[in-house]
Amino acid sequence: METTLYINSSTIETTSPNWPSPAPASLLLVFGVVGNILALVILFCSAKSHKWRPFYRFVCGLAITDGGGVFLSYPLVMVRYASQFQYDYPQPMCDYMAFILMFTILASALIVCAMSLDRFLAILYPHFYNKPTKNRRAILMIAGIWIFSAVMSSLHLMAGHKSLSFFPGSWCFLDFVHSDTKAFAFLYSVTGILVLGTTAALNITVIFNVCRNIQQKKKKPKKKDIYIIAFLLLIVILFSSCITPLLINIFGHAIGTLSGNGQFELVALRISVTNSIVDPWIYIVFRKDTFDFFQRKVMNRIFASQLTTGPSSTHDSEVSREPSVSVSMSYATR
Numbered sequence: 001m002e003t004t005l006y007i008n009s010s011t012i013e014t015t016s017p018n019w020p021s022p023a024p025a026s027l028l029l030v031f032g033v034v035g036n037i038l039a040l041v042i043l044f045c046s047a048k049s050h051k052w053r054p055f056y057r058f059v060c061g062l063a064i065t066d067g068g069g070v071f072l073s074y075p076l077v078m079v080r081y082a083s084q085f086q087y088d089y090p091q092p093m094c095d096y097m098a099f100i101l102m103f104t105i106l107a108s109a110l111i112v113c114a115m116s117l118d119r120f121l122a123i124l125y126p127h128f129y130n131k132p133t134k135n136r137r138a139i140l141m142i143a144g145i146w147i148f149s150a151v152m153s154s155l156h157l158m159a160g161h162k163s164l165s166f167f168p169g170s171w172c173f174l175d176f177v178h179s180d181t182k183a184f185a186f187l188y189s190v191t192g193i194l195v196l197g198t199t200a201a202l203n204i205t206v207i208f209n210v211c212r213n214i215q216q217k218k219k220k221p222k223k224k225d226i227y228i229i230a231f232l233l234l235i236v237i238l239f240s241s242c243i244t245p246l247l248i249n250i251f252g253h254a255i256g257t258l259s260g261n262g263q264f265e266l267v268a269l270r271i272s273v274t275n276s277i278v279d280p281w282i283y284i285v286f287r288k289d290t291f292d293f294f295q296r297k298v299m300n301r302i303f304a305s306q307l308t309t310g311p312s313s314t315h316d317s318e319v320s321r322e323p324s325v326s327v328s329m330s331y332a333t334r
Contacts, residue, residue: 022078022081022082024270025074025077025078025081025170025270026078028070028074028270028273028274028276028277029070029071029074029075029077029078031277031281032066032067032070032071032074032273032276032277033067033070033071035067035277035280035281035284036063036064036066036067036068036070036276036279036280037067038280038284039059039063039067039279039280039281039283039284040060040063040064040067042283042284043056043059043060043063043283052135053135054118054134054135054137054138055115055118055119055122055228057135057138057139057142058111058114058115058118058138058141058142059115059283061111061142061145062108062111062112062115062279063279063280063283065104065107065108065111065146066104066108066275066276066277066279066280067276067280068104069100069101069103069104069105069107069108069276070104070273070276070277072100073097073100073101073104073171074273076089076093076097077170077171080168080169080170081170085168085169085170088165088169089165089169089172091162091163093172094162094163094164094165094172095157095162095163095172097163097171097172098153098163098164098172098173098174099150099153099154099157099163101171101172101173101269101273102149102152102153102173102174102188103149103150103153104273104276105192105243105246105272106149106152106153106188106191106192106195107145107146107149108239108243108275108276108279109192109195109196109199109239109243110145110148110149110195111142111145112199112235112236112239113195113198113199113202114138114141114142114145115232115235116198116199116202116203116206116232116236117202118138119202119203119206119228119229119232120202120205120206123206123209123210124205124206124209152187152188152191153188155184155187156174156175156181156184159184161175161180161181161184162175163175164176164177164178164261166261166265166266166269167261167262167263167265167266168266171266171269173269174188174250176188176189176249176250176253176254177253177259177260177261182253182254183254185250185251185253185254186251186254186255188250189247189248189250189251189254190251192243192247193247193251196240196243196244196247199236199240200236200240203229203232203233203236206229207229207233210226210229230286231282231283231286234282234286235279235282238275238278238279238282239275239279241271242271242272242274242275242278243272243275245267245268245271245272246268246269246271246272249264249265249268
């Protein structure tokens with residue numbers, strides 16, 4: 001079997017006595033698939049409450065993209081680990097894995113950006129946003145994102161270039177190490193960075209506008225809008241933190257400031273794939289119904305403790321009980 005060279009930034013190694021542990025890859029596979037399936041189940045089961053508004057259609061598209069990307073690529077990673085790094089991917093399989101990973105990362109970034117654009121239009125331009133075609137518009141945007149991401153992820157293959165197996169030979173990606181494919185690496189990384197910048201600008205504008213309206217008391221924000229903004233902001237922060245190291249790594253190789261194929265590239269990829277795990281669990285744990293349930297439980301406990309620690313006088317306790325119970329019931333019936 002032919003020995004594969006993995007080039008580190010400081011040394012060239014033909015053997016590696018300490019291969020990375022399979023535990024991180026196994027956890028990424030299990031939690032990535034299970035989390036996204038669970039998020040989809042919750043989305044469909046709660047369809048009566050959210051009525052498949054555009055934002056939730058984007059959440060569904062994001063779960064399908066993230067879960068599908070992990071499911072279609074990481075079993076191949078586990079084959080490499082199971083063979084104790086003796087199995088090398090054939091070139092067609094390497095090209096397939098590179099396409100899936102590139103597609104998942106870029107499509108997820110674009111869907112998160114579309115979610116931000118959805119909130120931007122809903123809050124700043126409600127008359128334009130609230131058209132009868134808004135649900136169809138969301139579906140067309142998701143389809144367009146998938147098509148664009150597929151084209152971007154296969155440009156280097158259509159140009160006749162091959163994907164590269166990266167350290168420790170368990171994943172393949174666009175070859176951003178060698179000079180003949182650096183133009184494609186530059187295009188891919190710049191596209192990702194522009195998407196991240198656009199997403200950040202949209203969210204900052206939305207949050208600034210909502211805060212200004214609250215301060216000027218021109219319009220009281222809806223509870224639903226505040227929840228969606230908080231949920232989206234959390235996804236954007238975590239997504240940017242996960243994908244930025246890989247984009248910077250690719251961009252650095254493309255412009256010549258970084259070199260090598262080693263541990264740093266592996267860590268950057270694992271961090272970016274971690275986003276596919278985090279996204280669905282954010283929706284599962286921090287969904288609106290969970291917040292409402294937690295709020296009801298906390299408020300009931302607070303008012304119950306007030307009843308038990310109230311004045312010793314029966315008359316005073318009865319007087320203090322009535323408003324407390326009514327407030328508690330108002331939270332329970334929301």
